[in-house]
Amino acid sequence: MQDLDKRTQALSAELRCLVCQNQSLADSNAPLAVDLRNQVREQLAAGKSESEVKAWLVERYGDFVLYRPPFNAGTALLWGGPFVLLGAGAWVLARRVRRRREEQARGLELSEADRQRAAKLLE
């Protein structure tokens, strides 16, 4: 029984309450959240697996109930966005470093005019 409580609790923590959207089913005391929690518990007790219960909820309320939405066309930006930004940042950084290095390398080679000017100064 305790095991069932724990499983219900763990699963509800991953599900969004639809009435108060910034709370999980586990945290919310909205009447619908209580009903849904009872359903989750009942279905787990009846021997359904966690993923079956999730699928049951998604059938009714959509991916929105999941705090960890699956990867699909609609969520591609959500999942891929951070990596795209990271890649873009790395690219900009690499370009900058390369450019600075080129500038520095070029800076060490004196042109003929510079050389003459330096020689004049040193005289």
Next chain:
Amino acid sequence: MRLAWTIMGFCALVILLAVGLRLNPREVPSPLIGKPAPPFELPLLLAPDKTFSQKDMLGKVWIMNVWASWCPPCLVEHPIVTRLARSGVAPVVGLNYKDAREDALPWLKRNGDPYQLSVFDAAGRIAIDYGVYGVPETYVIDRKGVIRYKHIGPLTPEVAEKKLVPLVKALDAGS
């Protein structure tokens, strides 16, 4: 060159925010659109010894309206539901959600009963099957028993006239 990049980045951000902030986070798209209406068999609110099933409406385009006597927005949309039902565009069936008969019956008496019938879902189980999360909600179900439209929250005259009625008429015409 750098200025061009900055302007482009700024524009991208503006577009992202313009789209993102305009989306309504309360409007959860229903996965049930285009799917068969979940089956149920519930007692009638007015006649507890009789039952009604979504199958009884096969062959007809109908509207299902989820309501409760404890729900203030239901009272707000009540005149619109009443007008919709009186216009005869489609039968309107009520799903009385997590209510008590001693509250629901006086509510109907006080405000008028626009429903062809109301089914009594005291435990709110069937509503969960229909993905209800905020009463009132309104569904359009076609002749084959497929959900074609869902409106969350109180109906407005605009939604009723510009979405519901045209959709029901189109479905009635057989498209």
